[in-house]
Amino acid sequence: MKTYPMYLAGEFREKQNQIAVEDPYTTEVFAQIPQADPQDLTECIEKARAAQQAWEQTPLQERADLVSGVSNIILDHLKELAEIESREIGKPIKETLLVDVPLAAQCFAYYGSLLKDFPASLSAPRADTVDMVQYLPFGVAGIFLPYNVPLMIFGFNAAAALAAGNAVIVKLSEYGSLSLLTLAKYLHELEFPRGLINFVTGEGPIIGKALAASDVDIISFTGSGDTLHQIFHQITKPKKLLCELGGVNVMAIFADADQEEALENLLASTFMKQGQMCIGTSVALVAEDIYDEFMALLVGKTEKIKMGNPLSSTTHMGPLRSKGHLEKVMDKVARLKKRGQVITGGKRIETQGYFFAPTIIEIGEMIYEECFDPILLVKKCKQKEIEMLIEDNPTGLVLQIWTRDIKKAHALALKAHCGTVWVNTFAQMDTSMPFGGCKESGWGRVLGKWGLFEYLQPKHIGFCFAKSQASGWFG
Numbered sequence: 001m002k003t004y005p006m007y008l009a010g011e012f013r014e015k016q017n018q019i020a021v022e023d024p025y026t027t028e029v030f031a032q033i034p035q036a037d038p039q040d041l042t043e044c045i046e047k048a049r050a051a052q053q054a055w056e057q058t059p060l061q062e063r064a065d066l067v068s069g070v071s072n073i074i075l076d077h078l079k080e081l082a083e084i085e086s087r088e089i090g091k092p093i094k095e096t097l098l099v100d101v102p103l104a105a106q107c108f109a110y111y112g113s114l115l116k117d118f119p120a121s122l123s124a125p126r127a128d129t130v131d132m133v134q135y136l137p138f139g140v141a142g143i144f145l146p147y148n149v150p151l152m153i154f155g156f157n158a159a160a161a162l163a164a165g166n167a168v169i170v171k172l173s174e175y176g177s178l179s180l181l182t183l184a185k186y187l188h189e190l191e192f193p194r195g196l197i198n199f200v201t202g203e204g205p206i207i208g209k210a211l212a213a214s215d216v217d218i219i220s221f222t223g224s225g226d227t228l229h230q231i232f233h234q235i236t237k238p239k240k241l242l243c244e245l246g247g248v249n250v251m252a253i254f255a256d257a258d259q260e261e262a263l264e265n266l267l268a269s270t271f272m273k274q275g276q277m278c279i280g281t282s283v284a285l286v287a288e289d290i291y292d293e294f295m296a297l298l299v300g301k302t303e304k305i306k307m308g309n310p311l312s313s314t315t316h317m318g319p320l321r322s323k324g325h326l327e328k329v330m331d332k333v334a335r336l337k338k339r340g341q342v343i344t345g346g347k348r349i350e351t352q353g354y355f356f357a358p359t360i361i362e363i364g365e366m367i368y369e370e371c372f373d374p375i376l377l378v379k380k381c382k383q384k385e386i387e388m389l390i391e392d393n394p395t396g397l398v399l400q401i402w403t404r405d406i407k408k409a410h411a412l413a414l415k416a417h418c419g420t421v422w423v424n425t426f427a428q429m430d431t432s433m434p435f436g437g438c439k440e441s442g443w444g445r446v447l448g449k450w451g452l453f454e455y456l457q458p459k460h461i462g463f464c465f466a467k468s469q470a471s472g473w474f475g
């Protein structure tokens, strides 16, 4: 069994107290990670502060080159990182190799290049005054990662935070640590100030709580709404909090949609990563005119999904991340059975590993509940009802609209209170485009220039070379 040390204060550290890492496919414990204690964190923050001060003074071009360099090392070790992330989390290797790990690399390349064109300060000179904007980093950023896409969310946040001149303390999920602990040994070879980048491992209620309560200067949290509530109570002094939560993502399929394309994208958005995907579809609202035909195709294709070893290139779906998650999904289906009808799936697969069958549940009344699992709720709707249900959604992460009527799609997209609207497409993400939630899905944005600005504070400096506007105010 391999022991993965954490990476903090510029060194690799093991602990007496370890957390076992289980392979969700074989159910064997194959690795262990340290349980950090609050003392580790105090030391880590101290070192990160010193490193951040040096980093902030590093010339922009040099900073840009180092940030871009992370992209290269991720790509140099693409296969190793993809394999370990797939093995630990159960995601098919095709997803980690082609999407998750490359996207993390792209984030560092993007923010490195953005920095090269970024003005360190902007000025608006006039005859007697000069006004400048200086961009300040916050200092030390505490970044909480979820388990499903650790490298990707690290890329979304840490690339921007570092480019902006901050140090980062990354709290890894106890269910998704190994790819970043593997990356740490390669990051150590780069010439970042020691202690600038840290990976802390351990249970959320212990070390996550300590990080939330610590004096880091900004917190970025990606995870569930329930954990966010706890973090609210743990934070001890005012600080900026960026929140990327889940959503009840709706896919609206109108009668004039390209049904074949809609079907392909519905399957991908529901069952990729076994549904453990924040951009995944929770509810499909299908126009009544095409409902029966569409459902027949959907069920047919769902039942052909191949489940198996996440490390095999022919696997479509792997196991759920943990036994605990599998049990929660079984309870959820039992509960949903009282409000809908299971059309396919609805049960665990009795084999080695934490497999749950891809599941479709037909509902009569709308249910606004995130499906962070291989469950899709489907509702037959009239056109007006689709529009109303989109509007009533208490969350606002992703909306998919499927129609050939571009005017209707445009009107709906403009009206939606949502971070991302995809019209006749899914997962059209780009490092230069913003991503994040509205309403109960959170606030703040990652990616693009918006992601960089989240980690910067603009400061106004005003010079006056004559009498100021206030002078003589009182006569």
Ligand code: NAD
Pocket: 144, 145, 146, 147, 148, 149, 153, 171, 172, 173, 174, 202, 203, 204, 205, 206, 207, 208, 209, 212, 222, 223, 224, 225, 226, 227, 228, 230, 231, 244, 245, 246, 247, 277, 278, 370, 372, 397, 436, 437
């Ligand atoms: P989670 O809330 O269980 O855990 C997130 C992080 O919080 C982990 O690092 C965990 O260790 C830590 N944590 C857990 N309990 C804590 C506590 N009591 N105090 C302090 N820290 C604690 O989330 P998860 O299960 O890892 O991820 C799934 C959720 O994340 C889903 O709701 C999903 O939609 C969301 N998500 C959102 C995005 C996005 O970009 N919007 C991306 C991925 C996942």
